[in-house]
Amino acid sequence: MKKITIVGAGLVGSLLSLYLAKRGHKVQIFERRKDPRKLKKSEGRSINLALSDRGWAALKKIGISDEVSHSAIPMFRRVMHSIDGTLSFQDYGKDGQAIYSVSRGGLNRILLEKAEDDPNITVDFNHRCVSANPETGSAVFQNDSETIEILNDAIFGTDGAFSKVRSAFQRRDGFSYSQEYIDHGYKELTIPPGPSGTFKIEKEALHIWPRGKHMLIALPNLDGSFTCTLFFPMKGEVSFDSLNTTLKAREFISKVFPDAYSLMNDFDNQWESNPTSSLVIIKCKPWNVGGRSMLLGDASHAIVPFYGQGMNSGFEDCRVFDEILENSNDFNTAFESFSNTRKPDADAISDLAMQNFIEMRDLTGQPKFLLQKKIENRFSELHPDKWVPLYSQVTFSNIPYSTALAAGKKQEEIMKKIMKITDIESLWDKPKIDAIILDCLKNDTQAN
Numbered sequence: 491m492k493k494i495t496i497v498g499a500g501l502v503g504s505l506l507s508l509y510l511a512k513r514g515h516k517v518q519i520f521e522r523r524k525d526p527r528k529l530k531k532s533e534g535r536s537i538n539l540a541l542s543d544r545g546w547a548a549l550k551k552i553g554i555s556d557e558v559s560h561s562a563i564p565m566f567r568r569v570m571h572s573i574d575g576t577l578s579f580q581d582y583g584k585d586g587q588a589i590y591s592v593s594r595g596g597l598n599r600i601l602l603e604k605a606e607d608d609p610n611i612t613v614d615f616n617h618r619c620v621s622a623n624p625e626t627g628s629a630v631f632q633n634d635s636e637t638i639e640i641l642n643d644a645i646f647g648t649d650g651a652f653s654k655v656r657s658a659f660q661r662r663d664g665f666s667y668s669q670e671y672i673d674h675g676y677k678e679l680t681i682p683p684g685p686s687g688t689f690k691i692e693k694e695a696l697h698i699w700p701r702g703k704h705m706l707i708a709l710p711n712l713d714g715s716f717t718c719t720l721f722f723p724m725k726g727e728v729s730f731d732s733l734n735t736t737l738k739a740r741e742f743i744s745k746v747f748p749d750a751y752s753l754m755n756d757f758d759n760q761w762e763s764n765p766t767s768s769l770v771i772i773k774c775k776p777w778n779v780g781g782r783s784m785l786l787g788d789a790s791h792a793i794v795p796f797y798g799q800g801m802n803s804g805f806e807d808c809r810v811f812d813e814i815l816e817n818s819n820d821f822n823t824a825f826e827s828f829s830n831t832r833k834p835d836a837d838a839i840s841d842l843a844m845q846n847f848i849e850m851r852d853l854t855g856q857p858k859f860l861l862q863k864k865i866e867n868r869f870s871e872l873h874p875d876k877w878v879p880l881y882s883q884v885t886f887s888n889i890p891y892s893t894a895l896a897a898g899k900k901q902e903e904i905m906k907k908i909m910k911i912t913d914i915e916s917l918w919d920k921p922k923i924d925a926i927i928l929d930c931l932k933n934d935t936q937a938n
């Protein structure tokens with residue numbers, strides 16, 4: 491049994507504490523913010539999140555998936571809204587497969603309550619980590635009245651993309667680190683509920699307004715509202731910078747997303763009061779210093795949100811790390827093994843998330859892309875052992891992200907050939923097309 495410090499009681503830190511406590515360790519969590527359960531409004535990013543199989547698997551292993559499922563809304567398909575209001579649809583997976591819209595605050599609350607119920611865990615809010623020593627496992631925290639130093643056997647940094655614990659790693663020889671802001675940022679807007687909490691657009695779907703270089707998406711909330719996120723260039727001709735008055739923003743949004751705009755009651759007020767935030771990609775290695783300190787979640791791999799996998803991959807970190815601890819109780823070995831084996835998967839989902847941005851904002855609006863997905867789904871239903879669509883590998887399975895990325899590249903090569911076939915629009919569901927795909931797969935296997 492070890493004494494452990496966790497910095498950050500966000501989604502990943504609070505879940506990690508449950509896993510460690512279950513193994514008998516004594517866990518002290520320190521969180522910079524005030525207790526979110528005592529705040530009126532959830533502060534910070536994304537009010538709701540898409541939870542998928544990897545996240546569910548991690549919640550299930552610790553025994554809280556049922557509780558979370560009571561307040562999760564399934565989203566079975568993408569609904570694409572074109573500029574003239576025409577809708578098109580793309581199922582996410584096979585019958586019954588869905589990703590789930592969950593409230594960030596609600597999920598964090600459940601995790602924190604479980605943590606506080608556990609006699610092996612203490613949670614101290616309003617304690618900001620101001621420095622950490624990865625070699626010794628010590629950290630210094632400040633609250634309103636004092637500064638305290640905590641020295642435990644090990645320290646975990648789950649303090650998000652701008653991790654203070656990681657900043658101590660950055661001063662160490664041999665630690666590689668990169669931080670990249672993408673050109674797009676985001677702003678959240680709300681479609682309020684209809685009368686008596688009804689949903690103004692299809693409830694069990696993720697809505698997308700793909701517009702080439704930018705897009706709007708919307709996820710449902712339990713009260714009948716939708717949280718919309720506008721992903722938009724930060725600078726340039728058409729950008730958050732250029733929409734520098736509410737009038738310009740209203741004119742633009744009402745023209746480019748007319749159906750969504752018409753459902754937002756108080757656009758002007760929302761535009762003015764909701765923050766515009768940037769999106770950052772963080773990569774680093776190694777994630778551990780011996781068996782004393784380790785980074786998990788966004789602290790070690792912050793990704794863009796376009797695959798809906800940031801939290802899911804952070805939750806998977808906890809499950810995978812726990813599996814490693816099952817085999818070796820020795821922290822030196824376990825930390826080393828986790829950092830080495832998990833890093834390629836974090837890099838893979840980071841790349842996949844950027845790819846999916848292009849798919850969502852641009853390709854989902856194109857008939858040829860939707861046809862490609864139809865061909866893939868049809869072939870996958872005929873030959874489930876030979877073809878699992880990339881989206882399903884990432885979202886509805888627990889296979890390593892790096893394996894999914896590699897398989898997806900091969901599939902894309904094959905589909906490029908298929909989509910070049912003359913008259914593919916009329917031939918797409920003919921046995922001839924299946925035979926060509928089978929042939930490509932055979933050649934690929936032989937080449938390897």
Ligand SMILES: Cc1cc2nc3c(=O)[nH]c(=O)nc-3n(C[C@H](O)[C@H](O)[C@H](O)COP(=O)(O)OP(=O)(O)OC[C@H]3O[C@@H](n4cnc5c(N)ncnc54)[C@H](O)[C@@H]3O)c2cc1C
Pocket residue numbers: 497498499500501502503520521522523535536538539540541617618619620648649650651652653654676719786787788789795797798799800801802803804
């Ligand atoms: C717009 C947007 C949409 C997203 N949508 C999805 C989605 O649909 N699905 C999905 O899986 N992921 C999504 N994500 C990603 C997801 O939000 C993150 O991957 C996830 O929150 C990471 O959890 P974490 O616990 O590692 O970090 P965080 O959630 O950032 O939590 C870190 C915690 O550490 C605390 N902290 C920070 N510094 C200190 C300090 N010095 N001392 C003490 N405490 C500290 C913070 O207050 C916070 O509570 C989205 C992200 C964004 C920006």
